[in-house]
Amino acid sequence: MVNSNKFGLGVLSALSLLTINSGALAAEDKPLWEIGAGAAAFSFPSYRGSDQTNNFMMPVPHFTYHGDFLKADRHGIRGSFFDSDRIDLTVSMALSPPGSSDDIRARSGMPDLEATFEIGPQMDVTFWRSENRARFVKLLLPLRAAFTVEGSPKDIGWVFHPKLNMDITDIPGMGGWNLGMLAGPLFGDKRQHAYYYSVAPQYATADRPAYEAKSGYAGMQYLVALSKRFPKYWVGGFVRYDNLSSSTFEDSPLVRQKNYVAGGIAITWILGESSTRVKVDD
Secondary structure, three states: OOOOOOOOOOHHHHHHHHOOOOOOOOOEEEEOEEEEEEEEEEEEEOOOOOOOEEEEEEEEEEEEEEOOOEEEEOOEEEEOOEEOOOEEEEEEEEEEOOEOHHHOHHHOOOOOEOOEEEEEEEEEEEEEEOOOOOEEEEEEEEEEEEEEOOOOOOEEEEEEOOEEEEEEOOOOOOOOEEEEEEEEEEEEOHHHHHHHHOEOHHHOOOOOOOEOOOOEEEEEEEEEEEEEEOOOEEEEEEEEEEEOOOOOOOOOOOOOOOEEEEEEEEEEEEEEEOOOEEEEOO
């Protein structure tokens, strides 16, 4: 669950994957809240399918909260509407910054891509969990509606990104490092794909013919994240591989690259924490 356009996972999602804290070995006393700050460096394409890469740095807030309803931790920011031993119903969110078409060769002369916000329900199904809860395998099922957030907000469709998630807390022999892995397909409706991959007739050129994107399959994503929590700070990094082959919009003239690798690293310092302790079950 970070640049100059849509990353697929989105800014908020990518940041949450970087912040995999040292996990609990069964229910553990933790501060009710914890705050900090740091910085992250990222390398991402201008948008999924772009042949241009953006390298940048940005400040990173560190915030965890273990309330009865609202939770913010290594699994992201969510409100827990339903919680059982195997099924969780939460809220999924993602953010993507704007991108100027003046800086993207494939989109030269076309409207800019505005910053977007995605929100919707997510169901998490736990297939397996170790007895000490240090390792688990889950199926994550987020369905999010997407909106532009600049000027007059506009509905730009929905995104469905089912993915298999495996977390390993405190990898044996690696001194407290934690591993997170995600893999799954993306799907979107016609409005979502049209926002990024359609070319209206008035923007068509000799090298960029008119194109109308369709709904459906939007490619695969694979992500691996490593992190370690120290007493006063944590460090993390991730690598993500995207493949757009066989996507419904792979023939769009705006798709200049069908597979690529992206990644990022981050470090944050813990600045304060609550004196109230609560039992936390990962």
